[in-house]
Amino acid sequence: xxxxxxxxxxxxxxxxxxxxxxxxxxxxxxxxxxxxxxxxxxxxxxxxxxxxxxxxxxxxxxxxxxxxxxxxxxxxxxxxxxxxxxxxxxxxxxxxxxxxxxxxxxxxxxxxxxxxxxxxxxxxxxxxxxxxxxxxxxxxxxxxxxxxxxxxxxxxxxxxxxxxxxxxxxxxxxxxxxxxxxxxxxxxxxxxxxxxxxxxxxxxxxxxxxxxxxxxxxxxxxxxxxxxxxxxxxxxxxxxxxxxxxxxxxxxxxxxxxxxxxxxxxxxxxxxxxxxxxxxxxxxxxxxxxxxxxxxxxxxxxxxxxxxxxxxxxxxxxxxxxxxxxxx
Amino acid sequence: xxxxxxxxxxxxxxxxxxxxxxxxxxxxxxxxxxxxxxxxxxxxxxxxxxxxxxxxxxxxxxxxxxxxxxxxxxxxxxxxxxxxxxxxxxxxxxxxxxxxxxxxxxxxxxxxxxxxxxxxxxxxxxxxxxxxxxxxxxxxxxxxxxxxxxxxxxxxxxxxxxxxxxxxxxxxxxxxxxxxxxxxxxxxxxxxxxxxxxxxxxxxxxxxxxxxxxxxxxxxxxxxxxxxxxxxxxxxxxxxxxxxxxxxxxxxxxxxxxxxxxxxxxxxxxxxxxxxxxxxxxxxxxxxxxxxxxxxxxxxxxxxxxxxxxxxxxxxxxxxxxxxxxxx
DNA sequence: CTGAAAGCGCTTACAG
DNA sequence: CTGAAAGCGCTTACAG
Numbered sequence: 093x094x095x096x097x098x099x100x101x102x103x104x105x106x107x108x109x110x111x112x113x114x115x116x117x118x119x120x121x122x123x124x125x126x127x128x129x130x131x132x133x134x135x136x137x138x139x140x141x142x143x144x145x146x147x148x149x150x151x152x153x154x155x156x157x158x159x160x161x162x163x164x165x166x167x168x169x170x171x172x173x174x175x176x177x178x179x180x181x182x183x184x185x186x187x188x189x190x191x192x193x194x195x196x197x198x199x200x201x202x203x204x205x206x207x208x209x210x211x212x213x214x215x216x217x218x219x220x221x222x223x224x225x226x227x228x229x230x231x232x233x234x235x236x237x238x239x240x241x242x243x244x245x246x247x248x249x250x251x252x253x254x255x256x257x258x259x260x261x262x263x264x265x266x267x268x269x270x271x272x273x274x275x276x277x278x279x280x281x282x283x284x285x286x287x288x289x290x291x292x293x294x295x296x297x298x299x300x301x302x303x304x305x306x307x308x309x310x311x312x313x314x315x316x317x318x319x320x321x322x323x324x325x326x327x328x329x330x331x332x333x334x335x336x337x338x339x340x341x342x343x344x345x346x347x348x349x350x351x352x353x354x355x356x357x358x359x360x361x362x363x364x365x366x367x368x369x370x371x372x373x374x375x376x377x378x379x380x381x382x383x384x385x386x387x388x389x390x391x392x393x394x395x396x397x398x399x400x401x402x403x404x405x406x407x408x409x410x411x412x413x414x415x416x417x418x419x420x
Numbered sequence: 421x422x423x424x425x426x427x428x429x430x431x432x433x434x435x436x437x438x439x440x441x442x443x444x445x446x447x448x449x450x451x452x453x454x455x456x457x458x459x460x461x462x463x464x465x466x467x468x469x470x471x472x473x474x475x476x477x478x479x480x481x482x483x484x485x486x487x488x489x490x491x492x493x494x495x496x497x498x499x500x501x502x503x504x505x506x507x508x509x510x511x512x513x514x515x516x517x518x519x520x521x522x523x524x525x526x527x528x529x530x531x532x533x534x535x536x537x538x539x540x541x542x543x544x545x546x547x548x549x550x551x552x553x554x555x556x557x558x559x560x561x562x563x564x565x566x567x568x569x570x571x572x573x574x575x576x577x578x579x580x581x582x583x584x585x586x587x588x589x590x591x592x593x594x595x596x597x598x599x600x601x602x603x604x605x606x607x608x609x610x611x612x613x614x615x616x617x618x619x620x621x622x623x624x625x626x627x628x629x630x631x632x633x634x635x636x637x638x639x640x641x642x643x644x645x646x647x648x649x650x651x652x653x654x655x656x657x658x659x660x661x662x663x664x665x666x667x668x669x670x671x672x673x674x675x676x677x678x679x680x681x682x683x684x685x686x687x688x689x690x691x692x693x694x695x696x697x698x699x700x701x702x703x704x705x706x707x708x709x710x711x712x713x714x715x716x717x718x719x720x721x722x723x724x725x726x727x728x729x730x731x732x733x734x735x736x737x738x739x740x741x742x743x744x745x746x747x748x
Numbered sequence: 749c750t751g752a753a754a755g756c757g758c759t760t761a762c763a764g
Numbered sequence: 765c766t767g768a769a770a771g772c773g774c775t776t777a778c779a780g
Contacts, residue, residue: 106767107766107767107768108767108768109769110765113765118765119765121765124765146772146773146774149772
């Protein structure tokens with residue numbers, strides 16, 4: 093029914109081997125190549141990628157496993173990964189784990205069955221640690237969150253520095269009771285928390301950090317309780333864009349003026365952070381660069397499987413806006 | 421090197437056929453099934469999906485071809501599609517066309533080579549029309565944008581009604597010089613424009629619509645020129661979330677107060693539209709429902725290839741906020 | 749219910 | 765450069 097390589101071979105008057113070579117990188121005379129190309133057009137032939145993958149043992153596929161594509165950070169990174177992949181003739185399988193270790197395990201298993209060339213992965217802490225010991229049949233590049241040192245290549249932000257930078261900025265603006273709301277599942281959030289805590293200590297201030305599931309609803313709920321309590325901070329550091337959004341909602345709900353009653357400083361320079369009033373101070377991540385770098389690390393690893401593990405640490409850029417401006 | 425079905429068969433003391441049946445839906449005695457499962461665990465066997473697909477002639481793969489995953493509308497839809505797909509044991513290949521017909525053609529061709537089970541596609545007008553005649557070897561479900569009637573199944577918003585609803589609302593709020601900024605590439609934008617124009621005519625008002633490439637930068641540039649000109653409207657209808665963002669930026673850049681000097685009403689109830697001041701009036705699309713419905717149409721089509729073409733039209737929900745409030 | 753054998757559609761040594 | 769043949773790892777009629 094469907095036209096196969098045999099039909100093309102017959103139409104071109106050559107062997108299937110020659111058709112295969114003409115479509116790939118095999119050595120073929122110009123004359124035969126032209127015949128094959130004409131036959132391909134005439135028959136409407138489409139190579140069967142499943143057959144090609146099985147036979148060649150190369151799937152040319154990269155798995156991209158992230159927490160949730162609806163998190164704008166992952167949206168942007170995934171677009172960069174896909175651009176790089178398709179440019180290199182590879183395909184991408186995208187999976188959303190919702191930060192659930194069971195789903196992570198399931199998708200990692202799927203990646204094995206797909207015989208993927210490699211995986212770009214934003215793991216939970218639990219899975220990142222597991223992967224330090226368990227060997228996988230393909231290279232893994234961690235993004236956003238590195239596992240234990242020496243395990244896998246990774247490209248991450250300098251989270252400690254970024255967390256500390258937000259504190260330094262808030263302190264410079266005159267704030268002292270600076271709280272922090274951090275995601276509870278990722279090593280990234282933990283590092284940002286660590287940078288926050290270190291900077292607070294350095295300034296001789298008492299740290300007050302809370303952790304929440306990394307989504308806007310959970311962050312809003314926690315912030316509402318906190319901000320209405322006697323221990324309410326006068327400024328808040330938020331560990332990602334969703335938590336920042338939740339904190340802003342909480343401030344609005346409680347009628348707290350920003351930055352008058354509550355200063356905010358967070359992560360991810362999404363378009364909307366500039367459009368709200370006041371604009372939100374954030375650490376901008378080089379999202380496209382993260383995706384592109386991850387693909388580069390993956391390709392390098394495929395080329396040199398035994399080279400030492402590399403960790404690419406990118407710096408965030410502080411974008412200072414009204415939400416963290418000096419009080420009064 | 422890698423463990424195959426033969427190794428499992430050997431370990432379990434059965435034939436490869438029995439292993440295959442035990443892992444699939446074949447009839448196998450409980451005793452052998454247990455032996456096979458034990459052997460699978462013991463060997464760490466992972467079925468090779470390329471081989472399975474080649475042999476079974478079923479890829480269990482759906483292609484999802486959208487303009488740009490970074491458009492929040494497509495982000496949300498794609499998440500819904502992926503959830504439905506993985507729940508049904510299918511995989512998703514995601515492609516970004518950037519509204520470029522050449523890239524659309526390229527990815528459609530890739531879908532053929534992948535032998536996908538079906539494709540969910542948000543096409544440009546050019547490609548939608550092409551697809552009305554050209555036959556594809558797999559069912560296609562259009563989302564967001566339907567092609568010519570009778571061509572393919574589709575799930576779309578009632579765009580004309582939504583466009584008209586925004587006009588009716590603005591008129592009710594006392595606006596009369598109501599302009600419109602619409603995307604130039606999709607049938608969706610065209611329909612929203614048509615609803616806008618019809619409603620303007622119904623109210624005895626002069627329509628003033630412009631079209632732009634559907635991204636925030638192009639929309640901002642066009643809006644800046646328009647709003648600074650003598651023909652500047654007092655209210656603007658925007659045909660999607662990106663264009664709405666561009667228009668808001670233009671208003672801010674020109675120092676136009678919203679809604680005092682310029683009212684805004686657009687599409688896509690993204691979280692940020694509630695957080696800006698004033699909140700933006702938008703038509704909310706049932707994004708999760710659109711993705712889920714598309715998968716349902718696809719499954720139905722696979723089950724009943726010859727049933728008549730279906731077009732599911734979903735209604736938007738108007739979310740009225742400050743940006744369109746009566747002037748003065 | 750079970751196994752031996754054929755074959756899905758390609759690519760790739762192996763000869764020439 | 766080219767072709768005949770083997771085989772990638774599975775599933776599925778076909779017999780029993």
